[in-house]
Amino acid sequence: MVKVAIAGASGYTGLELLRLLTIHPEVEITTVTSEKHQGQKVADVFPSFSGFSDLQFTSLTVSIANECDILFLALPHTTAMNQVPDFLEGSCRVVDLSADYRLKSQETFEQWYSFSHQQKETLDKAVYGLPELHRKSIRSAKLVANPGCYPTSVILALAPLVATDWVDLESIIADSKSGVSGAGRKLSINTQFAECNEAVSAYALGTHRHTPEIEQEISALAGREIRVTFSPHLMPMTRGLLSTIYINLTKDMELEELGKHYREFYKNEPFVRILNLGTFANTHYVVSSNFCDIGLQIDSRNRRIIITSAIDNLVKGAAGQAIQNMNIMLGIDEKTALDSPGMFP
Ligand SMILES: NC(=O)c1ccc[n+]([C@@H]2O[C@H](COP(=O)([O-])OP(=O)(O)OC[C@H]3O[C@@H](n4cnc5c(N)ncnc54)[C@H](OP(=O)(O)O)[C@@H]3O)[C@@H](O)[C@H]2O)c1
The missing domain is CATH 3.30.360.10 (Dihydrodipicolinate Reductase; domain 2)
Structure with a gap:
């Protein structure tokens, strides 16, 4: 089983990752983080996970990357930007749902986000995670910048x-x-x-x-x-x-x-x-x-x-696309855990 951690699992995209990964047959979710809810059980805070998850929220630390193969960052932009190089030190691969590594140009990022991007070297290695355009590069990527919605x-x-x-x-x-x-x-x-x-x-x-x-x-x-x-x-x-x-x-x-x-x-x-x-x-x-x-x-x-x-x-615009990227990175069927019609009405 592939070990997966979700940073920011109490947010809308983090919860959607958790929901979809719960039914992913090749994945074991090892860690979920929330600062507000650390120490509480996921199912106590979000009863929809009752019977599906025994996990407890923990606080986000750099060591999270030692406990997983894939780390999803579902955090507000700039929150984990400067920790990403540390997350990538070992064998862990990262799918970042924030905008921190999406723009190839450091200058353009700084102009639009009014924030100094200190991680140029890591930025250069990030792959823009739109599978329809960049599938080949996503396969071997260490860091995938998941597109905006x-x-x-x-x-x-x-x-x-x-x-x-x-x-x-x-x-x-x-x-x-x-x-x-x-x-x-x-x-x-x-x-x-x-x-x-x-x-x-x-x-x-x-x-x-x-x-x-x-x-x-x-x-x-x-x-x-x-x-x-x-x-x-x-x-x-x-x-x-x-x-x-x-x-x-x-x-x-x-x-x-x-x-x-x-x-x-x-x-x-x-x-x-x-x-x-x-x-x-x-x-x-x-x-x-x-x-x-x-x-x-x-x-x-x-x-x-x-x-x-x-x-x-929240799905093709965030968590679903992030899982599609993970499936591509792992070399498994891209549709795993995602192959279902929409919900209507
Ligand atoms: N919403 C969308 O449709 C969408 C689509 C594409 C991309 N995105 C991007 O995905 C990322 C997450 O968005 P979201 O909509 O899921 O946001 P959200 O609902 O506000 O959730 C944010 C998550 O980050 C955690 N968090 C906030 N500040 C933190 C800090 N300083 N340290 C550690 N954890 C912190 C929160 O945990 P606690 O508050 O529980 O501590 C929560 O779990 C953003 O970068 C967003 O731009 C969102």
Whole structure:
């Protein structure tokens, strides 16, 4: 059995890791951390684990890495950044769900996160954990930087187009909507019930930290620097994330040709579903699953492609993708513990 530890197991992504790993046949969870709940049993704090887990929360220390083969970091960004080189000293491999090692450029990280990145050497070794684009590097990676939720939906939606000469890559607009769990379990005014229920609001327009992550991956695919306009919104729902992406066409084309191209691009991908033409992505059908559903349309009047892309922010946008990465790192079936449909209704 592979020994796994989860740092930040009392948070939304940590709990989702715990839930999915509990049914993983090749994994034994050895350690779960929470500062607030250290010493308490997981099942006492979260009764959904009653009968499934005898584990007790412990405090996070560097020695956690000595007790496991894979360490998941489900912590707020910058919390464990400076401990990661120590975690990697021995044989332990790390999947970091925070943004600390996602951006290749130290300067870009510092600019968007207003935090000095002291771990350049480790940053250089990190692999961006989007399996559909980086599976080969993930296999042997010591440190995987698990993508952000918004970037997962936007990059997967755009990747098939970037290599073509059908579109104007300078014209990308990504309009995304996320459920409230995207902000994590910590208390904040904006995510309190009375603030976000019965309301839809835009936030961080032009300044959201996921923008450089999207640009990094799209630019790498394009082979030149690409900028995107990214507009996130908060929706009054618990889970789920939908991105609607607009990009100008540089030639006339039929929807059938676009659909064929997307199907071909993702034909070997177990977790990307290209929807039937005329059907658009809906968070209802991906919640609780590791799928990314992509729907396509051509607005021929305006010569524009419109792509819809839906994921569960806590699964394909976080814990599910992290487990998919772990499965790839271990050389086992990538779908293990993840091969199930969404929960509807
Ligand atoms: N939520 C999402 O949809 C999503 C999607 C993709 C990526 N992410 C990223 O995943 C990471 C975790 O997000 P989340 O939504 O799960 O956050 P969360 O619900 O707020 O949970 C944070 C976890 O970190 C622990 N923690 C907080 N401060 C700590 C400290 N100083 N030392 C040790 N442990 C500490 C908390 O434990 P205690 O409070 O119990 O001590 C809790 O277990 C973040 O970096 C986030 O950006 C989140």
